[in-house]
Amino acid sequence: MKKLITIMILMMSLEALAVIETYEFETKQQEQLYTEIIHELRCPKCQNQTIAESNAGLSEDLRYIVYQKVSDGTSKRDILAYMQERYGDFVLYDPPVKPSNYFLWFAPLAVFLVILIAVLLKVGRRKVTTEQSESEEE
């Protein structure tokens, strides 16, 4: 029985979980870089997963490519550019700062600055009245 179960387990479909690989790196920095990069790349054919989390065959291949390139000493920028060239902006979880993404990157800050200036101008100029004669304004 035990053997049978073991065989069944070995034949398990590995669909629901990320595959754990044990790549060996020369330096700690390379390993960190590898981990960083695979967490920023989106699996091109999965739902919403990084290639680090996904177990699709394609992600496995992409992880291997990243591993090789990191081991060769390729920079993070070049690796991301390589991926972007093949799979488009879709693979980049970190959206590049370019005209079509300006709104995404700068709108929140712009909105905040507008509010900040408005508040400082409006409240900063105001004179506070004493207890009894509270003025009513919108």
Add this chain to the structure above:
Amino acid sequence: MIPEIGNFLLIMAFINAIFLGTLSFVGAHTEHDGLMRFSKRASLSIFVLILASFVCLTLSFINNDFSVAYVANHSNTQLPLHYRISAVWGAHEGSLLLWVLILTGWMAAVAIFSKSLPRPLVTRVLGVMGFIAVGFIAFTLFTSNPFERVFPFIPIDGSDLNPLLQDFGLIVHPPMLYMGYVGFSVVFAFAIAGLLQGDLDNKWARWSRPWTTVAWIFMSLGIALGSWWAYYELGWGGWWFWDPVENASFMPWLAGTALIHSLAATEKRGVFKSWTALLAILTFSLSLLGTFLVRSGVLTSVHSFANDPVRGRFILVFLGIVVGASLLIYAIQSSKIRSKSNFGLFSRETALLFNNALLAVVTFMVLLGTLHPLIQEAFTGGKSSVGPPYFNLMFTIFMVPILILMPIGQQISWKQEPIKPLLAKYWLWAISSVLLALAVVIIMGGIEQMALVGTTLGLWVLAGCAKYIFGQTAKSDSFVKGLKKISRSYWGMLVAHLGVAVTVLGVVLTSYFSIEENIKIRQGQTVQVEDLSVEFYDFKNTEGPNYISSAGSFRIYSNDELITDLHPEKRKYNASKMVMTEADIDAGLFRDIYVVMGEPLNDGAWAISVYYKPFVRWIWLGSIFMALGGLLAISDKRYRQRRRDKKKEKKAQSTKSKAEGHTSEAGNE
């Protein structure tokens, strides 16, 4: 028979809700006594009907009635009883029924606990909630009926409940989250009712506050539970992924947090009335938007429900009606709302204004990041992604000022306070936060700039709470007397802010000082992972109720001292053939050790992941503090005294505030 009864009850509730959602407004407008009484009774009866209908669906699950399509698709005879019950809300149709149940539950609660409120107002509130119930019950009945039968070919056994969801986390996470999502409908209804009356006075804010806080408590706990569940169940050691579905729950939470703060200002000082009303509308609209995002399939996500374009269209139209109508009402009526605004630049009002501005911008940022790929695809056709790198960076940019301002904002007086003497009192606290943070970071493993900044901010918020407490007790004869003087709602705020500090520290320290390593290990072997040695000493195959499992046993040593013994598993579920990892975690207040089974490698060794996660528990501990803070705030005296004679209350308050001066103003907050 039972499913038909359930369906019938649902239809009855639908009809009742239609009456409630229309007649209430007539009743409130004409102040017709019978109609106003009707709206209360209808609210209660709708709740009872939905509850009974929900029980019918639960019974179908317990009885393994596979002639019901929903049961057949999400349950199985092998599934243990408690999972058969929680499977009721394990997928779209049933979770929608749970949503409706909770909505009508809130409605019934409003009907019961509002005896002291003006009746036309309550009637309008119930009317608005009834209208929302109409939409959601119709959605359930016409697009996602959980009682639909599969005739004539009844399956002998069901397919399974998704194994990811066969877990304690699932039993509690969705109901908690829905309590929050739907709970914001109460303050939304109050805002609409107030706007319809053209009057949002301080009392309006006072009535809305406890409801908002309760919803916010549930939401905080719900989100934390989801995060905790993802952490131990998904086996990646991650606790937040900025997934669209997570964002969908995070946006109403952020807006709700802003709302709690602006309600405080509106109640205490009569300021920001229209903004508060708008924020109430936006918060619930974001809840509805979240529902749309999760259930329509417009966004791809790991845990969105199976989706269907008809459903998406239905919710989109409903969302459009609710948001459109409420913004229209706001646009027409908000000019009638008069706010006071007698405060200077350095005042608590301004501090709360900044809190709101920052939280609103963060909410906007999350919304933008979530929808941007969708908008871009619609306009240019190109596919793009926005993920954690964007959200983490932007979130940090706006969290820094929030955390810097928090300790000052909670102490500054209403109306106006000279800023220089106030800030002068903070220097010592600020310097100690930096030094202590430096010490913490060095002990944790090295000076990492951002980790130092984050730790400093967390400690700074902590220092702010301590400073307030010491400041208050110093004025009293003894420490304990001073503590007693701080009011419950002020304690609530302190504890909630303490929770923020705890969460911030947890997030920062885990993010910068975690160790994550994948190793190859053979049975009997010991492998070194940084300072830990991992010994793989046993391997077993076992059978569970509806799965077979292979479990490894690992001893973890630090300096030859045994710390823990872990047994991670890999399970294969019989019905769905899905494979799941069950990580084993040695949890501690200061660190977790987390081991996951990977794959057997060809030479008999296994690939496993070992994580060392310092302070990871603090992330969720913080949310427990936040929720506790909310509880303290709603247990404040002034909510319990509500039914007392109004004169008495007024008198007591005015003498109290005269006696205590500034302290009670702050204390009552």
